[in-house]
Amino acid sequence: MTDALFLTSDDVAGLATPGEYVDAVRDGYRQRGMGAPAKPRTTLVNDDPTGMLTGYSAILPETGAMGGYTYSAGFGAGDAWFVTPLFDAESGEPLALIDGASMNPFKTGAVGAVGVDALAREDATTLALIGSGAQARGQLKAAATVRDIETVWVYSPTKENRESFAAEMNEKLDASVAAVASSAAAVESAAIVVTATTASEPVFDGDLLEDGAHVTAMGQYHPKKRELDATTIERATYVPDLRERTTRDAGSFRFAVESGAITEDHVHAELGEVVAGEKPGRETADEITVFDSGGTAIETVASAYMLYEKADAKGLGSTVSLSPASEALTGK
Template structure:
């Protein structure tokens, strides 16, 4: 039998700060850029009952871990449960099983912030956030650890939601955080724009985006999700988390491709190639940059590996037994 450490979500909740998650995810993308491997998610869709089952995989040799992330959504359930098996990248031994609920917004925010850190201007001080849900909150919380924002403007179609978001972060951050009446007002003169919505159509107009801005888009995980304008993709230095994912399900990129605004070579580099120093990020103050974050196993495995190590050091978790496959074979 093999002892595997089961870690509950509540045990993981306070094991890492937003800044630490960014550091962990940075190491994951550097590992991927140098010697790792990852695939875009596999998504299986059911029509009756409606729902999807999806999963991600990554091997990160320089971090030390490998594994994946799987969950189902829909199918009559009113929620989602995030299961994360973690393996040692050298021995192949399964070392942990994590309940990924509490880490999910942190690791997703961290990769968005990493995109900001690699592609936004160093002197970026004004941030616009479009969206006010859990993902938007995680994105801003993490982005504020890599740039010293002085002004943050948030827009969400529901006034009550954007006002509540602004009030929360005005108390939490050193920046002046306020609600905007429109997405155009939010992104006016913005150095960094974060879009974290479920929108099927662009949430701002391309002509409203200032020269020199960086956009981190986290809601473009399906062909039907076109959170940013295809014209913005076309004029930007475009960096996705994975090149293959951009061609599979990055909505605005595919819309720009279908419309003849770009070709497949428009992908400047994967994020890991930029983080590892193999490709440049921003090269001028006036260029538009876009980081398209649709979710990969890279940030998931990287964050999980460091959480597992920290939990193990603190004696957290409960050992559970897994039967090795070799013991399942008999001559009977």
């Protein structure tokens, strides 16, 4: 038997700053760029009741941790539930079991910010945000830790949602945050564009992107999810979180290939390769760049281990006892 730390969503809420998430996730992707193992998500879809079960995994050898993310969405409850098992990467023993609800927007925001930091111009101060939900909040807070954002234009289809989001973020950030009436109004003058939606059709016209703009797309986790049009993909230096997922579930990339706008070799590099310095990121000021994020266990394991260490130091959480397979099989 061995004891593992169980952390509830309340245990980890507020335990780390957006900047600490970004630092942990950046290092996780650096390790991936040096060869750390990670696999794209696998999703099982159920018809009745409608829902999906998703999981993915990664090993971060230098961090000394490995694990994954398993979550259900839909089904009878019509909600989502996130669970993260965390293991020691040397002994293989379980370290923690974490309720990932409150961690989710922060770790997802962090990988978006790592993409911004790796690919956006250093002098970028204007940001367009498409979306106004929990993931949009995570993206904006994290992006503000890697660039000196002065102006944010936010658009989502529901007027009251985008306006309340802008009012809230104006109170929390140094930047000026304003709601606008269209995605075009948000994107036209932005040096950074972040999409945080569940859209199945492009949320802006790629011809509107200024030369030198960077796009971080967070809703690219299903073949039918397509936040970006083929024009955006074609114009851009294209960097996914994992190369392997571009032909599996990166909806915008797949559509651009199928439409003939690009070929499969349009992938410039994985994010980890850029972070680790194995491949170049942005090479010119006028270059358009795209970071396509579908979600991986790299950011999950990196964030979970950071939270585990913080919680352990503060005496948070409770313990659960787990039996090794040898004990269960032999009955000893």
